[in-house]
Amino acid sequence: MSIGELLAATVPMVRTLNLEYLETTPEKAVLALPDQSEYRNHVGGPHAGAMFTLGESASGAIVLAAFGDQLSRAVPLPVTAEIAFKKIALGPVTATATLGRPAAEVVAELDEGKRPEFPVTVAIQRADGAVTTEMTVTWTLRPNG
Secondary structure (H helix, E strand, C coil): CCHHHHHHHHCHHHHHCCCEEEEECCCCEEEEECCCHHHECCCCCECHHHHHHHHHHHHHHHHHHHHHHHCCCEEEEEEEEEEEECCCCCCCEEEEEEECCCHHHHHHHHHCCCCCEEEEEEEEEECCCCEEEEEEEEEEEEECC
């Protein structure tokens, strides 16, 4: 089962918004939010809440791809999120998430008994390539027990 299939099966909001997992690797996660009239805002684009969910979901997908092998000893959790709306988003949008720190550095902190935190940056683009939204989600790996 792919990360996208796993998240679609276990996170109801992913199914609600019909998020599509286009690419999920430890280096990059790319998700798409189709244009759906029931999730539009007052100017005809995707609602801010849908955009936030898209970005947070992309950040979670890359975290699982990069740290899935650590799940037996730590649970990934978002700590903070910051979102900036740069341009009006209309039509379908795509979110691309990247890790802000090397995964090996984060795992080394976990190995030292620390609770590492690391940023994931997300750019959300319209079909024409314009970046409409920028987001940073800070994640942690909380050690079990």
